Amino acid sequence: MITPGKAMDDKFHDECGVFGVFKHADAARINYLGLYALQHRGQESAGIVSSDGHQLFVEKGMGHVADIFQEPSFEKLKGDMAIGHTRYSTAGESSLQNAQPIKVACSKGELALCHNGNLVNALEVRQRLENEGSIFQSTSDSEVILHLIARSQKSTIEEAIQEALSQLAGAYSLIFLTKDKMIAVRDPRGFRPLCFGWLDGSPVIGSETCAFDLIDATFEREVEPGEMVIFSEQGVECRKIFPAVEHSYCIFEHVYFSRPDSEIFGRSVYQSRYLLGKYLAQEQPAGADIVVPVPDSGVAAAIGFSKESGIQFEFGLIRNHYVGRTFIEPKQSIRHFGVRIKLNPVADLLRGKRVVLVDDSLVRGTTSRKIVKMVRAAGATEVHVRISCPPTVSPCFYGVDTPTKRELIASSHSVEEICKYIEADSLGYLSHKSMLRACGDIEGQSHFCSACYTGKYPVEFPESTLVEISSRV
Numbered sequence: 199m200i201t202p203g204k205a206m207d208d209k210f211h212d213e214c215g216v217f218g219v220f221k222h223a224d225a226a227r228i229n230y231l232g233l234y235a236l237q238h239r240g241q242e243s244a245g246i247v248s249s250d251g252h253q254l255f256v257e258k259g260m261g262h263v264a265d266i267f268q269e270p271s272f273e274k275l276k277g278d279m280a281i282g283h284t285r286y287s288t289a290g291e292s293s294l295q296n297a298q299p300i301k302v303a304c305s306k307g308e309l310a311l312c313h314n315g316n317l318v319n320a321l322e323v324r325q326r327l328e329n330e331g332s333i334f335q336s337t338s339d340s341e342v343i344l345h346l347i348a349r350s351q352k353s354t355i356e357e358a359i360q361e362a363l364s365q366l367a368g369a370y371s372l373i374f375l376t377k378d379k380m381i382a383v384r385d386p387r388g389f390r391p392l393c394f395g396w397l398d399g400s401p402v403i404g405s406e407t408c409a410f411d412l413i414d415a416t417f418e419r420e421v422e423p424g425e426m427v428i429f430s431e432q433g434v435e436c437r438k439i440f441p442a443v444e445h446s447y448c449i450f451e452h453v454y455f456s457r458p459d460s461e462i463f464g465r466s467v468y469q470s471r472y473l474l475g476k477y478l479a480q481e482q483p484a485g486a487d488i489v490v491p492v493p494d495s496g497v498a499a500a501i502g503f504s505k506e507s508g509i510q511f512e513f514g515l516i517r518n519h520y521v522g523r524t525f526i527e528p529k530q531s532i533r534h535f536g537v538r539i540k541l542n543p544v545a546d547l548l549r550g551k552r553v554v555l556v557d558d559s560l561v562r563g564t565t566s567r568k569i570v571k572m573v574r575a576a577g578a579t580e581v582h583v584r585i586s587c588p589p590t591v592s593p594c595f596y597g598v599d600t601p602t603k604r605e606l607i608a609s610s611h612s613v614e615e616i617c618k619y620i621e622a623d624s625l626g627y628l629s630h631k632s633m634l635r636a637c638g639d640i641e642g643q644s645h646f647c648s649a650c651y652t653g654k655y656p657v658e659f660p661e662s663t664l665v666e667i668s669s670r671v
């Protein structure tokens with residue numbers, strides 16, 4: 199039995215998606231739809247917590263949003279406010295215990311939390327709290343936030359959240375729910391996106407704007423880095439709770455994670471991906487007959503490459519969208535079986551052609567190797583691989599599931615060596631400078647984190663985290 203998500207995908211993995219709606223008669227169902235649109239950000243578990251103004255109600259499960267929530271779930275999720283989460287485990291094991299939202303009862307009343315990101319000093323803070331007697335329910339780093347809030351002597355929930363977050367470092371886009379308030383907060387560097395909009399006069403918060411499109415909500419703006427937005431009976435209040443620091447928007451959101459129909463970090467993801475492909479064609483041209491994307495995420499870059507190079511675009515690989523969470527392998531081996539579960543070549547398009555294969559990342563190299571072989575077996579005479587970002591050389595510690603440094607092929611191999619390994623006729627990556635430009639950066643004023651390409655981490659790690667990190671590098 200294979201789990202395609204982890205065993206087969208040679209990709210970085212999305213972190214989590216968060217969504218919230220305040221004072222809407224159909225809050226739980228709206229939240230469900232928001233999570234449905236954010237399913238690409240995490241497929242291991244999902245949950246919704248709602249409030250009727252007196253009490254919080256929770257429904258969580260393992261698997262996809264559509265499988266977890268059925269009609270009876272919405273009868274349970276009473277009230278006109280709700281927050282929800284879809285998770286791909288980045289910190290803590292994958293289990294229902296770690297599924298979010300996390301709901302607790304503490305001195306501040308009932309409180310629920312959804313977290314997208316990863317706290318780099320969670321381990322250190324957790325050890326301190328455990329030494330002082332705290333008991334944790336899960337292995338998730340997010341629970342640390344709730345413990346710090348519960349212990350705060352501040353009189354209001356907003357002040358307690360601020361005090362808790364001031365002790366933490368790393369990436370967090372958060373939505374809290376109390377019995378009568380919804381509170382959104384984004385870390386001072388703004389690693390992960392968090393968008394704010396309106397639906398029928400009710401405020402909505404979500405990781406990406408594609409969630410707003412599905413429910414017909416209008417996008418107003420992003421929650422600013424270091425900002426807290428409070429939704430209550432009194433209306434909407436915005437507070438800057440941290441001094442301004444340099445931004446570190448995750449550039450991988452534009453390169454790969456976010457949906458191309460979303461607008462995040464003030465820019466269309468599709469436009470960024472198109473330009474990544476366009477600049478790739480300028481920097482890494484290839485003599486070929488057709489440009490073929492590795493679908494789905496490589497499509498926009500391949501269109502940009504094709505338009506710029508004048509080489510015809512073709513869907514030479516077709517993706518199976520209905521791959522389940524696990525599947526049974528045949529007893530007798532089938533050539534290219536693992537990769538064919540997800541991708542199948544269109545032999546008629548590829549036969550006798552020189553192919554430029556455009557992908558958005560090359561992590562371990564194992565899948566690229568299989569795809570190149572498969573395209574050649576389908577009749578391509580040459581396969582030129584082009585990657586719409588620079589070589590990935592370092593793991594992420596800000597909420598993205600990445601292999602260890604040792605497993606990242608580009609951390610220890612030259613482009614020539616990788617090309618040989620994947621058995622391509624040529625291999626070309628986009629430069630770091632052009633990646634930043636494609637995603638909207640003005641030279642010398644970068645707003646992005648690109649540590650997985652450079653190894654230069656914008657937020658430092660405490661000593662205890664370094665011990666944990668050393669096992670991953």
Ligand code: SF4
Pocket residue numbers: 389447448449450451593594595596597598647648649650651
């Ligand atoms: S290290 Fe890479 S994946 Fe992680 S936040 Fe930075 S750019 Fe994003």
